[in-house]
Amino acid sequence: MKRLVLISVLLLIAIGSQANPPNLEEGTSLKVSGKVIDQSTNEPLAFANIIYNHTGTTTNLQGEFVFQINYHRTENMLFIKFIGYETAAIPLGIDNTNLSVTLTPKAEMLEEVVVVTADQVLKDVNNYHQINYEYSDQLLSSYYKETLSTSKDCIYLAEGIFDIYYPTIYSKEKPTIHARKTRKKTFALLDTLEMPLINGHATDMIDGITRRTDSFIKKEKLDHYTFTKKGLTWYDGREVFQINFEPKTKKADCRGIIYIDSESKAVIRTEYQPILEGQNFWKKVKWTEEYKEVNNSWYIHRVSYLGEWDQHGEAVTFEALLVVTDFETIATKPELTEALTKNDIFFHQASSFSENFWEDFNYIKLNEKEKLALGN
Structure with a gap:
């Protein structure tokens, strides 16, 4: 130390x-x-x-x-x-x-001075929960992107800039999302794909594991999982616990890895896969959530989702990415006149995917496969 x-x-x-x-x-x-x-x-x-x-x-x-x-x-x-x-x-x-x-990768191996079990760390996450996360309502600025692709081709691409009303963890209010600017492009007839109804919405993504009442890190859920501490790693000069978890009872619904700051006991990152037994569509699903610390409080920073299914012997992948680029503390809930419902399809067809489209908004650069699809 x-x-x-x-x-x-x-x-x-x-x-x-x-x-x-x-x-x-x-x-x-x-x-x-x-x-x-x-x-x-x-x-x-x-x-x-x-x-x-x-x-x-x-x-x-x-x-x-x-x-x-x-x-x-x-x-x-x-x-x-x-x-x-x-x-x-x-x-x-x-x-x-x-x-x-x-x-530079942090090559130094860390050794714990005090031996702490994984179960104790998860209990501390809950005990420190009320002081680690936002006390006040927030208005988030965010970028959202979703793609549908195969190993070779991009089938569908959509992006949006959102304002998100994000109530404090102490509130019973739900997040509200307003799309400020959006665009989409389809490269195939989507109705020919055997796929679930995917509308492109960030409501589920913004409710991270630190907020959901049914989250696997909640006190009442811990007994349904086996947590194993794999050691310590680093993040921004901090010691971080890496904890793997697996289902222990039939009430468990996922498995994965949690990274927890050893000092504040705040969740920094989670990677988890829902259990897919009992359904015949998804072959692979993975969620990743990442948090950032500002003035001793931890805020959701990035959420990504990957889902894969088989389409006539070829893997089709749906990926969604939400990045919170800025936020401000607000005293009252804002009037978001064009707030989206869960079933809204809000992307507008675009003829151009120039980066100038976003003007002064923050966005994520497209990857090579997406650029190639647009070029064709």
């Missing part, structure tokens, strides 16, 4: 020594773009977290990112974070485009 404190102090000194770049005034709008790669493999890092102040985005499958921020003179660093890697701190300047960011 002393070593961690020393590292943190040195990092703060380094950050404080960075002079503000010239000609950048408070509130200046900056466009930041680049690519994040693994130092040891030189491979791109998908879904690395790009954080500036309380705003954030993530990298695409090729490790690329683009990010619009409002500059604050007290915050001159862009942080790139990924579990198991050392955090990179990038000083902002006049030109912040085409950055090349290399993340």
